[in-house]
Every structure is written in C-alpha cells, then in structure tokens.
Amino acid sequence: MSAVTRLNPVVAEQVQDIATLTVASVDEIGARSADQIDEAAAAVEKAGNELATKLRALASAMREHTRRASQEVSEFSLFAKTASDTVVGLEKQITSKFAED
Secondary structure (H helix, E strand, O other): OOHHHHOOHHHHHHHHHHHHHHHHHHHHHHHHHHHHHHHHHHHHHHHHHHHHHHHHHHHHHHHHHHHHHHHHHHHHHHHHHHHHHHHHHHHHHHHHHHHHO
C-alpha cells in the first residue's frame, strides 16, 4: 500500500487535488515561459534583421562613396598631370624663346 492510500480518504483526495493543481500550475508556468521566450526570440530576430538591413545599406553607400571618391581623385590626378605638363611645356617654350633672343 502506498502512503496516500493509508491516509484518511478525505485527506487522500485533498492530496490528490493538490498534486493535480501543482502539475497544472507547472504546465501553465512552463507554457507561459516558453511563450515569453518565443516572443523575446522573435523580437531579437526582428531587431537583428533590421540591423542587418541597415548594415547592408551602409555597406552599399560606402561602396558608392568609395567609387565616387576614387573617380574624383583619378580625375583630379589627371587634371594635375595635365596642368603640370602644360606648365613644363610653357616653361620650355619661354626658356627656348629667351635662349633664341
């Protein structure tokens, strides 16, 4: 015989009711906790996706700015070389003109 069956039948029934309520409470607490964890995971996932989207946009903007900056530096370098070549050419012309006189 188990300890519960040796108890007074009223007490045994009360113990059984308490056990049933305890199991139901544990099930409810577990289910609610799992739901809250799922909600937290969804929020973290959403925030992570939003952050990833923003980071991709930032990377794209960085590529575009880098492309533009590279193009501008290249154009400036070409301009500076052309200006330098022009100055050197003028200097040679002026020097040769004065050397002839």
